Amino acid sequence: MANLMNELVSGVVESVLKEILKKAGGSTATKRQKRQTRSPTTGRFKKTTAAKAKPPKRQVSRRRTAASRSKTR
Numbered sequence: 001m002a003n004l005m006n007e008l009v010s011g012v013v014e015s016v017l018k019e020i021l022k023k024a025g026g027s028t029a030t031k032r033q034k035r036q037t038r039s040p041t042t043g044r045f046k047k048t049t050a051a052k053a054k055p056p057k058r059q060v061s062r063r064r065t066a067a068s069r070s071k072t073r
Contacts, residue, residue, distance in 0.1 A: 036045045
């Protein structure tokens with residue numbers, strides 16, 4: 001009797017574990033890939049290098065002072 005109960009419990013545990021492991025794997029979305037560019041001279045794929053950070057833009061237009069804004073045009 002004990003052997004039968006042990007066999008029943010182990011069978012249920014195994015099936016539950018299989019179910020859990022089957023559902024867990026591979027649920028992430030696929031990543032989009034860019035097309036690789038070939039080198040014009042050798043025809044091999046180019047290795048991508050990190051772009052250098054550009055300096056911040058300077059303020060071009062000068063802000064009018066409070067005195068000049070208060071004058072009527």
